[in-house]
Every structure is written in structure tokens, then in C-alpha cells.
Amino acid sequence: MSTRLASHGRLINRARALSFTFNGKVMSGFEGDSLAASLLANDQMLMGRSFKYHRPRGVLASGGEEPNALINLGVESGFEPNARATTTETFSGLTAASQNHFPSLEFDVGAINSKLSRFLPAGFYYKMFIHPRSFWKHIYEPIIRHSAGLGKAPKARDQDSYEHYYHHCEVMVVGGGIAGLQAAQSAAATGVRVLLVEQTAHWGGRAPVDGVTIDGLAAEDWVAQTLAELAACDNVVIRNRTQGSGVYDHGYALAYERIADHTPGDGRPRHRLWRVRCKQIVTATGAIERPLSFAGNDIPGVMLASAVRDYVVNFAVSPGDRTVVVTNNDDAYRTALCLLEAGLEVPLIVDARPEGGGALMEAVQASGIRVALGRGIAKVKGGKRVTGVQICAQAGEGSVLEEVACDVVAMSGGWSPVVHLWSHCGGKLIWDADQAMFRPDPDQPPLGADGAGFVKVAGLANGHLRSAPVLEDAAEQGRAVGRAAGGKVQKAAVPAAMDAEEVALSPVWLMPQGASYALRSKAWLDFQNDVKVSDVQLAAQEGFESVEHAKRYTTLGMATDQGKLSNINGLAILSKSLNAPIPDVGTTTFRPPYTPISMASLAGEARGELFQPVRKTPMHAWHDSHGADWEPVGGWRRPYAYLRGSETVAQAVEREVINTREKLGFLDASTLGKIIVKGPDAGKFLDMMYTNMMSNLQPGRCRYGLMCSENGFLSDDGVVARIDEQTWLCHTTSGGADRIHAHMEEWLQTEWWDWKVWVVNVTEQLAQVAVVGPNARKLLEKLGGMDVSAERLPFMAWADGTIAGIDCRAYRISFSGELSYEIAVPANQGLVFWEMLMEAGAEFGAMPYGTECLHILRAEKGFIMIGDETDGTVIPQDLGLSWAISKKKDDFLGKRAQQRSFMDNPDRWQLVGLETLDGSVLEDGAYAIAEGSNANGQGNTQGRVTSTYYSPTLGKGIAMGLVHNGPERMGEVIYFTKIGTNPVQAKIVSPVFYDPEGEKANV
Amino acid sequence: MSEREFQGYVTIRQHSDHSMFTLRASLASSKVKAALKTCLNVAVPKRGTYAQTGETLLAWMSPDELLIMVPKDAGGAAFAALEQALDGLHYLLADVSDARVRFTIEGGSAREVVAKLAPMDASAAQFGVGSFARSRFAQVAGAIFVEQEDRLSLICFRSVQDYVFALLCGAAKPGSEVRAQS
Amino acid sequence: MKRNSVFAVAREAMRQHSGWGRTWGNPEAKKAYDVVIIGAGGHGLATAYYLGKNFGITNVAVIEKGWLGGGNTGRNTTIIRSNYLQDPSAALYEKARSLYETMSQDLNYNVMFSPRGVMMLAQTHHEVRGYQRTAHANSLQGVKTEFISPARVKELCPIINIDGPRYSVLGALWQARGGSARHDAVAWGYARACTDMGMHILQKTEVTGITQSGGNVTGVDTSRGHIACKKLGMVVAGHASVVANMAGFQLPIESVPLQALVSEPIKPCMDVVVMANTVHGYMSQSDKGEMVIGGGTDAYNAYTQRGSFHHLEETVRALIETFPMVSRLKMLRHWGGIVDVTGDRSPILSKTPLGNTFINCGWGTGGFKAIPGSGWGFAELMAKGESPLTDQFGLDRFRAGRFIDESVAAGVAH
């Protein structure tokens, strides 16, 4: 059984016991524990079930590479699926539950898949479930989906907060082991700004566990001393619980800080995503121990040798009483020594190397432990827990030589440098045959903005397995990045590290080397996804020779650990199957993040109210408190209608239309874009921007203008007012202000940079109100201050003045067909002005109206709306707007485009009005049906509806649409689609439905 | 316009004590420089900075754009004087007082709060007192300048003032200090 | 080639699966073929397949620089739908969708086409009108779609937040027979079927030049030597301009990275594919349980298979707003592919200035769903010189100003 030891435990605080639950059972741990350590201390080796076969899974590792110990963590709004027990810090009140089983962790009916595993080899689903066709969707897929997935789907809404943080420095060092600390120190000594991050809560990495001494100090003490020195440097920022998660182009890196995962509810942000911009990066990310591939290597109790050591030394947890160590290298002997020292039993060390190891082996032998050389494990015995191992000759096919009882197998297949961050942005790898590992190729680094490498790798991650060269390498890389980032290198001694001599490992990719199919089909490569040696061999046999093909076919390395434990072993099996050297088979691409990071951290503060900025006019709050039914419009929110009492939206719209036509309505038009264009060449410039002539507009007058893209399509419209000889004010659509402003700047800066024109966007300086309806003038006259008579302010004129003491500019323009003034006042006075209008307008029947009323008013008059009549495929000529296209001008944006054969074409659909024969409202987006069908069997069309409304004014449906030869077909009845029923008949009419003579505005 | 304040681990405060004008003109023009000097008694700032005399500020927005800030009560007169002094030159002067909003971020960790929102390097070494920059603050554009080592001003558009205020308050929330955690 | 079936798997299970042969061949290149296709992605392999199946042209080589299916075919978010607005698009994508329905049986390879339904959320009135228009267009195009209510949206996808404070769900365009498929399997299934017809798939073979004579292509120079052909098809998503430049003509295309990401796997919680265009996010759940999420494209040209990180942030915050549960998930992996974006964002299936050479490119962010239809139409174009499926997608449209524009939400209302 696994249990807590009385000795050891450098990271735990025995004075602070913590209580937590696992699958409802109350357990206890200590402050400083990882959850995996706490669970083991409570004899909970079984922590999960595998993905495909639902086999029992125990913890395998002690860090972020853990594939098995994934749990449902927390409850309700604090729930998180797939939390790794090895990287979850135990806290008081923690609630954990195991995943992917039914009905329970101990008894999972899904484990039947394991019994059927011979029928479910790699890629079985590509070959099965083909017939009958409908069964995939209705039978097979639901079953597969049901058994897939790991953790539960979260349900309650996340209540935690998250944030981003931009950090600028010259050097970022990833990894707080001795290499990272040394690299940071060497880099900092050059005077540049350094950021050092460590993913765990602790500094020092493996060195304190492995008994390294540095400059005569125990590693632990050297780490504390170095850390204190770094903390005292002004130019160094150090950060634990912060993982270097990804390296991106131009010196951008992500660091994922888990601030409050271990202190939920303390009010701090849960995670902070650091967006680091630096010149140079050192990845001192260490290495990950490789499993060995032997039959039964997935049974709970089989663990990485280094993890066994970590649990004993760091957490005072014994994974089991009797541990068999199996290895191909010297390092695993440290585990045996450590267990021995903790008073635990090591009945046997199985070393696949015929010659065995060096000093560490001798030390082990000296303490009386038996070492079996040239041996391997034929098979592990046990179900939900290891009960023993069968020993065989490594060179053979698996004949059992002896059986040894044990409850833990500590395995070590050598070490793989963590090269992920090096590779994220294009760094290449070389195969180091002596050490059987891929390590970074210093000649092919990721390239930065200047074309030079910007990432260096230090220590274990760079392929240095012994601590002395680790520190030397780290110091050298630290100095190099400091220099490259603009620092000055000082001479400094490199701390001298001491550890045991080691002899070379011997690569072992399969144990025993001639293992039978029966053994190979029980030798796991990917523990979570259930990929075995036999699966990779089958993939190779079936032609999946590229490592990417093999990976995708078998799902090797695609689990939540992203192949940290399985990739190299799988690659070696593939290369053997293909009879090709490992480097020729290649590696898969490493993709960020290094380990999974929370989605919430990506969103940062942008959630809820801060999801996106809402632009608000000066009158926004008034609308909100007066029943506004909001509509998002280009970043703004505008009232769609103002609801009174128990009105429906449709009723409110109808009321607003009738009131505006009969009495008086106000529209908050502040969102309309307003751009000042000024200069000696401003007229010439606007003549290029607009299809109409703007240079000949007289000061004091307004003109409706159209803007097209250079590709000919109508892109914006609005009223242009000429202010003085050199100044124009251009109105744009609500969504268009920033876009049109940028469009003007673009042409001025990049094409006509010698033209003397200045442009300023003053949209937000002004609040604008449309005062609309038969009583509009009466109201303004009542308020007083300026002459708004037909004589002094005729249609399409503007004037500056004051109304009720507020400075304003009044435009006599109409988008409704009514007598109408648009009045602009300084934004800070917008609300006051609006409230004054409301109050003074009461006697004239004033009501505010929203965007839908605006739409109906303009549609009744046949005015086009950008975004309705236009959709990016419509040119002004389609909309009967040829009158707004100057024939006098040689050039304007879009003119040449409109001369192309498909645009200068009488067959284009043209704008008309449409009325159903029965007075009903045509459906939005309906198409006009034509005879027959096209070569692809699609029904032919001859037009479409662009705007359609119920007109409260006319008491019937009205619509505008584009119809083939429409203007020549007045009175003709054509058919429009209606969803789910028969087509509707509609008559082609003039698009001006109301007051065709324009009498109402002409007063 | 409401004057808001939030006391977090730095203090966020909204101000409306200045009129603001946008001037588009060639800042290299000696006539433009002279007009500004005459009217406002402030020199044209170098790029990346602002210049100040008393309560009047000129900030470098681009090679041909200045942001002019003058005390509110002097705004009308200054605008008229500038119009007169620039007359005959190629320029565009626009009142943007109502279009913009200024917040101050005060406290020893003011730069840290900025760093939660803007991708620019706002460290003291790179962005000292007297610096002025335009950048992106979360999802909106803004301008920022350093008045004192522990007091930064942020200017944004009026329509997004609620958003920016909420952003700043969130970033300044006690408990979310970056440097305090280790 | 061995037929795949449950019986075959059971038989093989009894003999340690020793009887499975290669899925596709690894042949020596011949000196000449009737047709050479550059690019063994989904589109290239589908073209080869339909050249053989529909026109009996089997003396075909498909040349691939890397490994087959390793480009965008193996990097996309596997959404299949045909609810397009414009007639030419709807015809092409619906042809593709209908071929996906029977692809597993046609190829005797389970591509796991799962018509679980695709919905495109309408979150503004403008979007409602846009999708209603599409529904009307689809009703004449033979594409089965409907505009559904918010309540129905919630019923089909319970994890959606339909009352978002910013953008409520006002409805959705729903295509019940849209869905997804296993992307790798599509390439593998076609490759297997092409091999079965005697075609050659030449992997790890880079085209380095294109040889011409009298306005026609005579063959391609490759890392395996010169290979002659009577007709050439260029089907290289991402690198279309590079290959066209080799042949001496320019395309109306820009190549940009497109990104995607997946979460860690969780138990099934979402049976449909959801696209939310207002906030720019789309998501589905794979059979493995991962939430598969599409990101945005970079605005600048690049041939790196990785994009700028901020797009992921934008995508994820949009998804959290739409699906609050996403907040507590973790991102497992993100990656990028290179997509060709044309001047009107619709693909190019076209003749070229070279008489016997054809080009298939410009699929932008939506190529996977088109694979079988594209292969069908492009094979017809290559075999007969014309095809009703492709005739609107020619290069000539850019000169005439005859665009196929699917992004109709161009303007914003007053």
C-alpha cells in the first residue's frame, strides 16, 4: 500500500494538516502536497480510467507530463475537469472526483472494451461501422461518443476573475531549476531586464531531490541563496506557479500564472496570462523521464523511477512497500538508494544493460540490493494494483526466469529533454544517439524579427544530464542571451556542482527486445489514449509511415499530455518497424501550450460587462431608463424602440411611426459619423471620395453623397455640408465613421500625399438629434434662439446658432419625408438638450423613436439604407442612384470598376418597390422566382427583397427589392418565395410609397 | 460628465478640468511653431513626449497632429486665439473637449495597472516622466502620458468611458497586485 | 485491396492483425502520366479519384511535397455545411455535402461523416435578415435549411447562453444535414481508393519547376526527376501562388495563416456545430470529446503554419460569452494552417493561361467541406474542359467584376 512516511518531505508542512475529499471520501494531506501526493498518502493509487479501454490507471509521474491522474476538481462554479493531480496543490476543502468511469472508479463497465481490445486495434473505426449508412449517426457514433471524453462538462457559470499582463524585458528564462536560476543570474549580471518563471510552487527542480551539491552547499541551500540574490536585483522579476507556455514570433512568449488555484475564493484573480515581449529567451525546462515498454506497464503501481523518488523526498509519501526498479540507465539507481534510505524494500533492480551501471550501481549493490543485469520485465502481474513482476532476459522473447512480488515498479527508460518551447516557433532538433534523445540543434534556432536566433536552451533541456555541465551550460547561455540582448558580460566563476558519476544508458525501446505479439499488445506507449506497441507496428504495416500519419492513425501522443511520455518511445517503435533510423522518421510538431492552460485566462478581463466595449451616446442612460429595447449597431447600442407599459416591440414601433408622421418624433442621431475635411485641396479630394460632385457645393448647403469602394460597390452614404471655402463636414453611417475616416486618411497618405487636406473625426464631440414631424418647427420656434423658418433655413441648408441657449448647428435634412431638422450640440450638453426637447415638445406630442421606426419612415419614402439595399455586391446604378453619380468628373473611387463588363450591364437587378396583392408583408430576404432551373438544378431567380416592413402609415406591407429589368416592369406581378408555403404574388411599383411629391417636407 | 473615482491598489479618477483641441498641421513648420508659442507659450513637443507650461499641455500625436489641453475656463479664448494666429496657414483646429475623457492612475503601481491593459512598454526606463504615447487599452484606442513617477493620465473617447473606467477599476482591484505576489 | 468491414476486423483479430496490407502505395514514379495533380490533400486526391471513377482516367500521379493529407486537410475544424447564399457556392458545397453522405460506403472507409446539424447564430437584426435571406435562397437551391427560433437553438444546444447581455440569440440558420467528418480519414480513404485504381501517390516529392512548350505544360520537374504529363492540375492550398509563379502566372490570392484550437476532452455536451459570426467564434465537439474551435486569419501574408496569438484570445472570449462553460475548460493545443484568400473570398476552379493546366485554390477558411464536390467538379473540368459546378469559379471573373461574394453583411444600418 502507499502511505505517508515519518521522515522526508522537504516540501510539506506537517504542522498544517488539510482535509479534502476524493470521490466523497474524506482524506487528509499536508500543506505543500500535490493532490497526487495526498492521494497516495491515503493509499489511493487508483486515480482514473484510460480513454479507450477504460483500464484502471494509477499515477505515473509527478509533474505536468502525467497522463493518468486526471480528476474532476471542485464543484459548481469552481469546477474544473481534467485537473492533473500531480500539478494540483492540495488545499483545505478541496473536492476531487475521478473521471471516465461508470458506475464507479473501482467497477467500470466500460472496462469491457479492454476485454475486446483485440477487436479494437489502432484505426479500427476506419474499417468498421460502415454499413448500414444511417447507423453511424444513430447507433455507432453515439456509443463511441458516450464512452469518449474524460472529465465532466462544466455546468455552472465561472465566478472567478482573470487578467492579462504585458511584460517587457530583454531576457526571459523559463524554468526555475538550477539551470534556470544560473542562466537568470548570468543574464542579469549583464545588466539587462530578466524575467524568470517556474511552473511549480517550488524552486530548484530535480537537483535537491537528487542530492546534488553546488559549491559545497546542498542544492537546496544553493537554490535558496541564488533565489535571494536574484530577488535582490532590481532588474530581475521572478515568478513561481508561472509556466512558460508558448514561444511565438518576434520574441513574444506566454506565461501562465496560476495565482489562486490553491487558494480559491480569496478574491485574487484565478489566473493571469503574461504576454511577454523580450529579445532573448532561455528555456531551462529540464527533461522528462521515459517509461519502458513492457507488458503490463500500465498497471497502477508502475511509475516513473524519478516520480517514486519525488514522492518520497518531496512529500514523504511511499508509493508502496516493495519496489522493483527497472532501468536502462544509472539514474534510476538513485530511486533505489532513496527508497532504501526511507526504510522501504527494494527486492530487485532489473537493469537491461548486460554490463550494468557505474558508481550508483555499486553503491546500491553495496547496500545489499540484488541487481539483475541484462534482464527485463516480461510482464507485470496485477489488476488494479501491481502484485509482482516476471523477469526475463532482455535479449530474449520473454521466457520467464523468475517472479518477484512487489507493489511498485519504478521504471526508467532514460530522459528526454523538454524541447517544446524551443520548437514552438520553428527551432529544429538533432538526434543524439549516445544519449538516445532529441535535443535542440543550436544551428537551427527559432528566428526573431532580425533574422537571428532568439531562443537558447540550457542545462538538462539542452542534453546535459550531469549537474556540473548543466551549470556551466546555463551560465554560458545566460551570458550569451545577455550579450545578445544588449547587456555587458562580466567575468564570473561558474558554481561547481557535484553528483555521482554515471555510465551511458543503453537504449531500450521494447522489453524484452523480442517480445511476442501477446506481450507487445500489452505494452503501453500512450497510457491515456491506450496506444500499445502493437498499434504502432500495425500502423507501419498499413503504410502510415510518416510519423504524423502514425500518430493520427493510432492517436499516439494526442492525449492531454500531448505525448510527453509516449512520443519518443512510439517514434522508436515506428522507426524499427520501418527499418529506418530514428532521425529519418522525424518528430511531430510541438504546438503550444506546453501543458493545457485555462480558456478563461485567454479571455482575461474580457468577459461579462467587459466582453466588448459598448459605445454610448450622451443620451444613452436616458434611453435606458425610458424603455429602450437595445440593438447593437457598429459598436454602439441604439434604441430599436422605446417600450411603454405592456406594449410589444411591434406595437411600440407602430406607435412611434404614426406619432412621428402626425406629430413629432426625436431620434438620437449622435452615432452618425461626422468628419471635418479641410484644406485647399479638400474639394478635389471629396470629388474623388464621393460619386457626386462635392467641390461645387455652396457654403451653407448640404448634399446627399455616395461613397464607393475602388471595386465599385456602394460602401457608405451620408449628407455632406459645406462649412466654408476650405471646409466640409461629411456625415457617415453609424457603423461607418471610423472606417470612412480611416479610408480618407489612407488615400491622403498613400496616394495623394501631396494634396493639402486635413481630416478630423469629430463624431464624439457632438450629440445630434433628429427633430422630425409636422410640429418640428413649432417646437424649435418655441425654444427660440435661431431662425428655423423655411426662408432662412430651407431644405438642404444648415445654419449655426443657438437653441434655448445651447450652441448648435442645425441641418434641414430629412430621412423620413417629414419636416425635419438634425441638430448638433456639444456632446456634454447632449443630454440636457434632449431633455429640454422632450419637455418642451410634450405639448406637440413629442415622443422619442428608435431605429426600427427610422427604417420604416425611410422605407415608406423609398430611401435606401446601407446594409439593407446594399450588401457589398450592389452598385449605385442598381439602386436608381445614377443621379448621384457625377458625369462631369473624370475620376472617382469606383468609377473604373463600374465600367467593367459585369457592372456596366443592363441585366443587373434594379431597385423597385413591391406590394403584395393581399397586403401582407413579404418575408425578409425573399427571392423572386423565375422560370425553370439552372445547370445545377437550382431554381432560377429574377430578384430579391432588400427591405420589407408593415407600414403603419399605409396599413399594409411595403417592400423594396432588386428585380431584373424592374423599373421597366411597373405593375407586373411576380412571385416571391415564402418559407414553408406557396410563393407570394407581389406587384412591381415605385419605391416611393408615401408622399411621392414630397409635400410634407416642403413646408 | 460624471467625475468618478475608484480606490484600488492605485487610485483611478476621472477629470474634466481641461479643454482639448486637435490641431492638424505640419509640426515642422516654423509658422505653426511660432503660432503655438505665441498663443499658448508652449513649445512643440518632440515625438513620444508632451510639453507643458503651467496647466497648458501640447502632446505629440503624430508628425502633423497635436493634442492641445488648456484649462477649461481658458478654452474658448485659446481656441479663438489659435484660429487667429494660424489664419492663412494650412491647418485644421477642432474642439474635441467633449469627445475625450481623461482618467488619472495614481499610486506606486500605476504602471503595473497600465501593463495589464496596454501592449506598450510603460516601464519607467522606457516611458519616463514627460512621455506621451498612443496605444491600445484592452479593446479601445487611447493615449497615455506620465505626469509624475506615480501619476499617469489616460485619455480615451467619451463613448467608451464607462468601459475604460471599468477596465481600470478591474485592473486596480485589491488582491490583483502583480508584484505583491510571489 | 482488402475490404474493410466488421467481419474483416474480427477475422484479423484472430491472427494478430497480420493480414492488413498497405492503405496506399509507395510506388516508383513513372516517367509520364496522362494526368499529374500537384498536391495530395483532400482536394487533389478527390480530383484524382473522380477522374478515375467518373471518367476512367487512371494513369494519374498525385505529387505531394510532404505527407498526404498533411496540409489544411489535416488541420481544419472539419465543419461540413452547404447553407451558402449565392447559387454557384450552394451548388458546389451541396454537391460536396451530398457526396459526404455516402463517402464511407463509396470508399469502403469510415470517414465518420456525422450529419449532426450545423447552426449559424443570428445575434443582430441585420444577421437575422441575412440568414432569412439565405434560407430563402436555399429553398430554391435544393439546400435544406431553416431559420429557427432561440428556443429551438437552446433545445438543440443546451450549453448556449441565448440571453447574452451583449448579443442575445435571435435565431439561427439551421442545416440539419450539415455536420462534420474525420478529416484524416477523408484523405486516407481517397488515397486508398486511388491506389486501388492503380494511381500513383508520390509522397515526399517536391515540384521544383514546370516545363512548358507552346503554351502548354509538358511536365513537372520534381525532387524525383522530371515527370511528363498531358494535363496538369494544381491543387496546392496555401502555396497556390508559389506554384502558379513557377508556371509563370499570377493569382488574385494572398496566403495567410488560419488558426484553430482544441480543448481537453470532456464528456459529450454538444451534439451540433455552432457558428457565431457576430462575435467570431465557432465550435463543435469531436467524437473524442475535445471542443474544436476555429480561430481567425492573420491580416498579413505568411507561410508559417502558426498565426498571431491574439486571434485565439479574441475567439475564446467570444466563445465564453456564447458558451459560458468554456471558461472552465483548458486549451490543449492550438495550431495554424496556410489558407489562400481570393479577391472575393470564393474559390478558384479554373482553366489557366496554360492550355492543358488547371488550378483549384482559394478556398480560404472553408475548403474541407467542399472536398468531394470540388474533386467532382474539378475532375470534370480537367476531363471535359467544362463543368456546371465550376464554370462560375473561373479566374475570368476578376476581370469582369463578376464576384461570388458570400460576405453579404458588408454594411451597417443607420
Next chain:
Amino acid sequence: MLILNCPYCGCYKDETELSAGGEAHLKRFGPGASDAEFEGYLFGRVNPKGVHFERWRCASGCGKWFHAARCTATLEVFGTYKAQTLKPPQAIKDAISAKRPGWTWRDFS
């Protein structure tokens, strides 16, 4: 995640403070141009895998347009320069030649 030096602001700007504007040095063709010229202007793009010239705007900064010479395969930036020019400055071309001898782009080399 690119950083580019805005030649107006005189400092590096994060990609998220900029907006990309497509291929640089396009010559505008208006009325009077042939269909082919106009098509080339609007749609013909070099789209090279390698040295490229492109337009950027300092969108969250000074608002000015500038050009960047950049490798689309490695993202290496050879230099940036103001947009008010019809061709890249010699110094930028020299910088490219030093790194990519024999490069050509449209009519430039």
C-alpha cells in the same frame, strides 16, 4: 505576433496596435486603364514565399501608413519606411540583399 518599428513614432509597435494593409507599391489604375491593368491593380498579387513589401497602419498610435519589407517564410523584418514613396529606400534594399542575395520582387531587386 509581430513587432514593427513605426517610422513616424520611432518606436516598436505591437502587432495588435497596427493594422495590416496588404501588398505595397501598387500603382493605381483609374478610368482609361485597360481591363487587364485594372484587374492587376485590384487583384493581382505577388504573394511571395520570401521577401515581401507590405503596407501597415499605426492604427492605435499615430495613425500613419508605413511600409515593411518582411520575409513571409521566416517573418524576418528587413526594415520599415514611410509610405509616401513609390519604391523602397536603397538602404532597405541593401539590407535585404545582405540577407537574401539575388532577391527580386516585382520590378525591385
